[in-house]
Amino acid sequence: MSDEEFEQQGLTLSHKVSLFAMFITMTVVLASTGFDEFTQYRRAAADGEEQIKVLGKVTAFSIAAPAMFGDAVAAKSVLDALRAESNVVKAQLIIAEDKPLAVYQRTPTAVDADIERITIPVQWQLQDVGDLVIDVDVSKLNNQLWRQIRFSLFLTLTALLVAGLCVYLMVSIVTKPFRRLADVAERIVSEHDYSLRAVAVSRSDEVGYLTRAFNSMLDSIESQNRDLQDAQKISLGNERRLMLATSAAGLGVWDYDLNAKTVLWDKKMCSIYGVKYNAHGQRDSLFLERLHPDDRDEVIAKYEGVKEQGDELFSVFRIICPDGSIKHVRSNAMLLRDTDGRPSRMIGISLDDTSRELTEAALQNAEKLAQERLSESHIANAKLSFQKRALDEHAIVSIANDKGEITYANEKFCNICGYSRAELIGTDNRLVISDKYQRDFFENIVKEVMSGKIWSGDLENTTKSGDSFWVSATIIPSVSDAGEVASYITIGTDITQIKRAEAALRRSQKMESVGELAGGLAHDFNNLLGIIIGNLDLIGDQVETNQNLKNRLEVAQTAALRGSMLTRSLLDFARKSDGGHRPVDVGVVISGFEELIRKSLTAVVSLETNCSEGLFLVQLNPADLQDALINLSLNARDAMPEGGALVIKAQNVTIDANRIDSEINLEPGDYLEISVGDTGVGMSRELCDKIFDPFFTTKGKAEGTGLGLSIVYGFIQRAKGRIFVFSELGEGAIFKMYFPRATEVIDHQKKPSWSISSHSTGIETILVVDDEVELTVIAKSALEGLGYTVLCANNGDAALDILENNSAIDLVFSDIVMPGGITGLDLAALISKYYPRVKILLTSGFSGEIDSPESEAGEPYKMIKKPYRAMELARRVREALDEPI
Incomplete structure (x- = not known):
């Protein structure tokens, strides 16, 4: 709130000081008390939380074994030990699928009790086996905080009242001399009597110093008033002499008060503008009303500019008199500013300059007529110069005579081909044409242009360093007065980047076509390799005792795997x-x-x-x-x-x-x-x-x-x-x-190894679906060797018939690409819809959009790529069967 608002509400200086002191006191007390209470609360809360965490870790350690082996009785016994902690209202052991294994429950101490939950992981031999969740009642801690806050508030209000009373008494004593000075100042203002003085005091403190300074100020003001009256008499005499001078020179005098918005014009000024003289002044808008519309913006801009910075203003403008006549006026003005530097007043003189302006206009018209004819000859040259400059900046331009010799080359032509203008002038214009073109190709272009026709097309050229660049060129013949082609102009645009982009697009399309072919070949080859590798794996299981035959099988297996790597390269080539x-x-x-x-x-x-x-x-x-x-x-x-x-x-x-x-x-x-x-x-x-x-x-x-x-x-x-x-x-x-640069980081975590021995057998029923009969036989032999019951089908329709008549099937292992009828993806979609209990494992030797097949719901299917080894097949089948539905 400002000082003026305080005075309007009757607040004296003593009141202000008292209120300010009370505010400072209250702020300091509240801040210090609040900070102390908050610090104590945080410390108590941290101690309580740390105590509960320690208790929770001890309990989590004790309950790890029951959690690992699912012993609900032992877990409940451990949780019941928390009864000794009165602030623990509930504890529960959560194991897999968010199910509680054991729960301890105590009725909260109040209906509206504040409960905080703490979750601590339970580990058995560094493996997470569940979570211990503890609910703690923090109502007692919160109630203690509110009691302390109420007590602190009481202390704050008491301190505030005592401080306010002391400050008010002290301020009243201090401000009494100031009120006496204020009474003297009020009398001076009301009576305009600067001879009044404050009662002198002999005190040597600030009050005595202020009283003496106040009286000294009054002495100075009284002296200045006398000087001002003398200056006004002198100014009046000067003003009368100025009026005589301006009247003799035909000048109009005006005075504009910027604060009061009043304008005083003398009689000459009124005569220039064609209005009646008014001793009380004119409307401040009259000047703008008389200004010619075409000059108004310029004059206003100058006026505003002088107000911002400057002291003098000179302007020439036209005015429209009441009778419709137009006058030319010259005006000089000076801006006066107040003690703060703000514009307060503008005084000036104006002169009717119409006759001189008309004379100058007549002279200018005569001079203009004399120069018009001279300038016409320059216009055509200027247009030609502009067109040439535009071509030089944006196009590749050259000129050759009828013999094919270059007579002109602009700077852009020199920059792009690498030759200097001196090297190009006089040489054959085929210097930069690529050697790819036959000689008759360029001769046919020249023959067509020399016949008077315009030729357009794309040309591949060669720079001085041997690099190629492309130009979209237009060759225009220049015909002499005799009707013969004397020269021709070549105007071109650099299209090298466009040609490179087109070549890259063609290469990409060619790569895509070859990729599709490679993918198809690799698919068929993978099926053949799958038969070879599968049979070698089956034979290897039967010749464990024959080392010589086993070595030969390993050689054959290595060669087959190298073939698999070759097909993987083809698939990578085809894959997007x-x-x-x-x-x-x-x-x-x-x-x-x-x-x-x-x-x-x-x-x-x-x-x-x-x-x-x-x-x-x-x-x-x-x-x-x-x-x-x-x-x-x-x-x-x-x-x-x-x-x-x-x-x-x-x-x-x-x-x-x-x-x-x-x-x-x-x-x-x-x-x-x-x-x-x-x-x-x-x-x-x-x-x-x-x-x-x-x-x-x-x-x-x-x-x-x-x-x-x-x-x-x-x-x-x-x-x-x-x-x-x-x-x-x-x-x-x-x-x-x-x-x-990649935004991800390397995952250094090692994946666990897997072998058939660690997941040796299975008793589930598996349906193998593949259009390659040999692959179904190999898969059946490998899976039956692991204890599975295996059924086979060579197409999707047969697989659906088996599913409809056999409810014991646990997993369908199907090829994706099968000719005619139902594909592997179609079969998977039907199984998901009508047999949701049956697991799905897909395989394919092709790469492309089916690298990561998904269901209609967007869930990815399990996938194994051909050709696969028996160990890999065993692992992926076991993973698919063990995955929850």
């Missing part, structure tokens, strides 16, 4: 998803794979690996990365038949949004860069553009498939990465792969 991706430390992968790469190289090729410290984690399949490194290393080996060096590096890079790199087009962010470089024969730019195309190879028919780099390209796309190749003939090649 990122299956198997996880956060990977690339440095660990490279160091663990270095020896295998070294063995894959010839003796004349050296290998060097260099991985920086603290590499970013990246999200990818480490097996895919190993395949990519092997592919790139073998290609590097073949490019160095006479020997050389292979260097594999890994380092962190950060792409800045402000950094522009024409060779590496990446979004800003953190990346891991893996580079594979060699000192081999190198490649041309044309070859670099094709190496990732499926089935493209530079090797002989019996030496390469053309799929190695295509598989690398597909892996990098699945990992959301990018790959770039940099090479020149005779200078070797370097492949740079960029992977975005």
Whole structure:
């Protein structure tokens, strides 16, 4: 509340000081008391909570064994021991599925008691076996807090009353001399008598000093009043002399009071504006009403500008008189400010300048007519200059004569092709045309243009350094007065990035088509491998005593598994998803794979690996990365038949949004860069553009498939990465792969091992469904060997018939891809709908959208990929059967 509001409410200085002191006292007492009570409450609450936690941990330790073995009686006995704690109202042991094994219950001490719950995990040999939940009554602690708060409030009010009384008495004594000074000041204001003085006091404290200063101030004011009266007499004489001078010069004088909004005009001023003289002044809006509309905004802006900063104002404007005539007025003004620097008054003079303005306008019109003809000749030149500048800034422009020699090339043309203007002028314009075109192709273009026709199309050109760039060009003939084509102008736009994007799109579409073919082939091959591997597993179980035959089986099994790895590579090539991706430390992968790469190289090729410290984690399949490194290393080996060096590096890079790199087009962010470089024969730019195309190879028919780099390209796309190749003939090649930094961390927790011996048998009934009869026979033999009852079906319809007539089936193990009729996914959906008790395990040798099949409710099905081993089949079947419904 402000001082004025206090005075309006009759609050004196003593009241203000008293209230302020009481407020400070109350604030300090309340703050200190509240802080002390809050600290004591927190300490008591923490002690109580710690006591209950210790009690809970002891109880959890004692009840761990009953919880582990489900002994409800022993658990209840342990919980009953909590009766000794009066604030424990309930305790319960919760085991699996949130079911209580034992409960201890005490009636709360009050109906509205405050209950807090504490949950403590119960562990048996470091394994969680349940939770101990304890409910504690904290009402007693809360009631104690409220008693302390009421007592503190009573003390605060008592202290406030005593402090207020003391302050009021003290302030009354101190402010009495100030009231005497106030009475004298009030008399001076009401009587305008500056000869009055306050009664002098002999005190040497602040009150005596204030009284003497107050009287000294009155002496100064009385002296200033006398000086002011003398100055007013002098000012009146000066004002009369000024009026005589302005009248003789034909100047109008005006005075504008900004605070009172009043304007005083003399008679000359009224004559200029065509209004009657009024000794009491004019309306302050009259000036704006007379201003010409076209000059109003400018004059107002100047006026406002002087108010903000400045003291003098000069303006020339037009006014409209009452008779409709227009006058030109010149005005000079000065702004006066008060002691605080705020604008308070503006005085000025105005002159009717109409005759001079009309004379100047006539002279300007004559001069304008004289210059109009001169400026017409410059307009055409200016337009041509503007058009040329626009072309130079946004287009590639060149001019050639009828002999094909370049006579002009703009700066953009020079920048993009790498030649200077001096190198281009006078040379054949086919200098930058790519060698890919036949000679007659360009000759036909020139022939068409020289016949007077305009040619348009896309051209591939070559820079001075040998790089290619594309231009969308339009060639326009220039016809002389004789009707012959004397030269032609080429105007082009750089479309290199568009062409590269189109090439990338075509490559992606080709990769997708080949991927679909590879996926289908891998599916059929996986079925054949499944038959081979399954039979080898079954035979291996029967020849345990024949070591020689067992060794031969292991060789055959290894070869079959290598075939499985080959099909997995084909499936990875066909797959669009990122299956198997996880956060990977690339440095660990490279160091663990270095020896295998070294063995894959010839003796004349050296290998060097260099991985920086603290590499970013990246999200990818480490097996895919190993395949990519092997592919790139073998290609590097073949490019160095006479020997050389292979260097594999890994380092962190950060792409800045402000950094522009024409060779590496990446979004800003953190990346891991893996580079594979060699000192081999190198490649041309044309070859670099094709190496990732499926089935493209530079090797002989019996030496390469053309799929190695295509598989690398597909892996990098699945990992959301990018790959770039940099090479020149005779200078070797370097492949740079960029992977975005992963946001997840590596899970170092080891998964438990699993063997058939640890889950040896089962007594459930299993239905095996597969269109490959041999695969059903193998699966049946393997599962029956583990004790299961196995039924077989070779299609979905037969499987449904068996399910309808046999209610003992516990699990359906079905292939997904089955020709004709019901697929494995269709069968799984029908089983989920009509036989919800039956578990489902699916298998497939294909990769794609069925890598992670889901039910109609969005729940993922259990899945095992072909070809599978007997141990893997046993594990996945047991997992599916043991999973709760």
